[in-house]
Amino acid sequence: MAITLVFLGKLADLAGTPDLQVAAPLDWNGLLASLPESLTEMAQGERVKLALNGSILAEKTALSANDGDEIALLPPVSGG
């Protein structure tokens, strides 16, 4: 088991992949270290949100993910 990172919208293009498996457990600094370099700066910006297992985190830096969890990186939506 591991943690799945999911990249939405243009983040998938920047990452070069729609998802990535990383080792558990993972906190905010661990996430930044696991991201493709092309995403680290953007991920820290306030426009990119994080969801852990389908729930938006109010505070990204409070991330605490374990085996089997899914973390999604969400850029601003372009609307329906």
Next chain:
Amino acid sequence: MARDVCLLESDGWTPAVALEAFAAAHPQAGGLASFIGKVRPDEGVEALELSHYAPLTLPGMEALAEQTLARWPLDGILIHHRTGIMRPGAPIVLVAAAARHRRDAFEAADFAMDHLKSDAWFWKREKRSDGWHWIEPRAQDHADLERWQRDSRRTA
């Protein structure tokens, strides 16, 4: 059922058919307001792709339907949304509200549409002759949303 919300992942969707079924499901309604959004046939755009994130997108649309039902006295609200690749002119979204009185139906459909455009978990990119381009959020969509926040402050 008061709430009719779905995500459609394939072609062959006909909003008129969904609207007819919705009207039939609410025979007591005095009126029905609806909006159909289509892929705008802009010059040079060959296709539009809408991607979503399953754990958030449909639950978000369902929460929006609940919020709309809570704000206006409606018999029913419908929100149907396409995902995937669409051609110019193809329908993307259908919103409909059934109510006793027209003003509630018009406003509820308008409210739901404004929130879909600015809040819903969709990402869009369009294909032009030189490849795919991601579409950034529009300031106008956020201005449209603020309209409702202003209104709720006034009536609060």
